[in-house]
Amino acid sequence: MIKQPLNYLFFCSVALWTALGCSPKVTDQTTAVESTSPEPVKEAGPCATWFETGHQDEAETEHVLYRDLIRKEEYEQAYPHWQKVFHWAPMADGQRTIQYDDGIAIFDHFYQSAATSAEKKQYLDSIMYLYDRLGQCEPKAQVEARKAFDYYYKYRAMTDDYTIYKLFKQAIDKYGLKTDYYVLNPFTALILQMYVEKNIDMAEAQKYGKLVKDILAEGLSTCKDEKACEPWKIIESYAPVRLEEFEGVEGFYDCNYYMDKYYQEYLDNPQDCDVIRTVLARFRWGGCDAEDPKVKELLGALQEYCIVTTETGPLRQGFDALQNGKYREAIDQFLDFVKNSDDPEKKAKYLLVVAKIYYGNLRNFPQARKYALDAAALKDDWGEPYMLIGKLYASSGPLCGPGRGFDSQRVVWAAIDKFEYAKRIDPSVAKEANQLINEYTQYMPTNGDLHMMNMHEGDRYTVPCWINEVTRIRGVKG
Structure with missing residues (x-):
């Protein structure tokens, strides 16, 4: 052709x-002839x-x-x-x-x-x-939305991502809560990308992040039947999870956001020191008032169950910073302790604390893995760092794919590898590891999907994205 x-x-x-x-030109005729051609x-x-x-x-x-x-x-x-x-x-x-x-x-x-x-x-x-x-x-x-969608998924090489972002933004500005569902996932990814690349400021990222959530809520509340609601449910498994990455940006979300999202976690685990410290730190990170009743409640639980008996120094300062939502200061203090300590077990313990801050608070998965591996290297037969890495991988479906489908499901293979390794070297984590293996196995690709992609159980496969680890292909019936 x-x-x-x-x-x-x-x-x-x-x-x-x-x-x-566009019609071809012809030489002028000197003799007029009556036309017999059709109209x-x-x-x-x-x-x-x-x-x-x-x-x-x-x-x-x-x-x-x-x-x-x-x-x-x-x-x-x-x-x-x-x-x-x-x-x-x-x-x-x-x-x-x-x-x-x-x-x-x-x-x-x-x-x-x-x-x-x-x-x-x-x-x-x-x-x-x-x-x-x-x-x-x-x-x-909604042609603005369709143009942006096509550019993002089909013609990305023909323009730049900021231009695509502006097309999506134009669509959302025009159609508001009635914006079509297919806009939300790529637009969410671009909001994060544009902010990281400094193409947009925090105020713009906050505005459109909120609009994404509002449009999703509108779609879920107005869809009429299972078929109509299915695409909105797919978006629900992706866009809000990606927007959680902004929790690592101080001031992006306010106190109400953190209270609405995390207070119940404390109520479910009122004597768990990790939970108490984490929730309190998030409240402080979100700028919650020290006189707020929920903040006071957490401070009381902290004093009752989680007193840290350390002398003045990096550890004391690190915990104080962590409890006050000063995550980067806390990391610096814990790493200062590790640098100057001669105790491998303590070094390992606080490297894992740093890994958990990067995971749970700053939402930086590659850094969380780095410090978890550093911790594991200092202590033999310790499963906890590998459990954390498994959770990092299991949480990466929306980061490495659309939230559903093969691109998101394959991260489960790498996660289960880590859970299996953790319980193999450390029986103390076996119970939790088995629970997580059972939970995440159901999210693996089906055998039918593997067959359609000409993939075979047991073959080696490299999970891409930030994970970049070799694993084995596995499927579930379905």
Whole structure:
């Protein structure tokens, strides 16, 4: 197939709206001859239907022909039939946008098959042109959102991520709580990326992070049945989890956020010192008032159950900083203690504390793994650091994929490896390890999914993303 003429022909046909004049020129005739040619087809507007063309029967026939060819994935053969009916009646019978959607699919096929970047750009321009025209006829199509989605997943090499972010933002600003569900996951990922890359400030990240949650809540509360609610539930397993990464940014979330999210964890474990310290630190990190009754309650529990009997020095200062939500100061103090200590067991213990701060408070998974491994290296047959790494991996589904599906499920293999290793070297963690293995096994890919991907149980597989570890392929019945 020679794609350049196809693209040229399309732009000649869409000239029906812009009068580009693509017809070939002929030499002027000196003798006037009465024309016997038929009346030319009237150029249609972007919202025209075949009822307005004077060629309804032919338009419907061309529509049926190209649709049949598309079903067979014979896009090159479908193109001229689509082009003809689209020239006459872009909106078909006026009740659906199918001819716009099919045109976009045809040019996407040409784009994917194009040999050069210049050809790809031409086909992409055609796709975006169709989206623009569709937006004139069907506001509910949310073309800004569809453009951004396609750029993010299909045409990312053709623009920069900040431009895609701005397209998504334009869609959300325009459609508000009625924004289509498919916007939320990629937009959430881009909010995080744009903030880290300093393309947006905290105020903008806060604004759109909240809008993502509000749109999700609206979708979940208004979807009518299981089929309609399913995509919103998929988003629920991804977007809020990704937005939790902003918990590592001081001042991003306020006191109410941390109280609403973590106070129940304390109520469920009122004498667990790790929980008490963690929840209290989060309240302080969120700027909660020291006179707040919940803060006072946690301080009382801390005094009753978790008194740290250490002399003045890095450990004392580290715990004080941690309890006051000063995570980076706490890390510096604990690492200072480790640097100057000659006791391998204590060094290991406080390296693991640092790992837990990076995991639970600063949401920095690579650093959490680093310090967990440093801790494990100082103490033989100690399963706790590997349990933490397993939890890091198990929590990475939304970070390494969309929250569901294979890209998110494969992290479970690496997580279970760590739980199994931890209980093998340290029987004291076996009970918790077995519980987590049983819990996460159900989230592995199904045997049917593995078969569809031509993957075989027991084969070696490298889990990508930040994990980057070799594991074994495993499946569950389903």
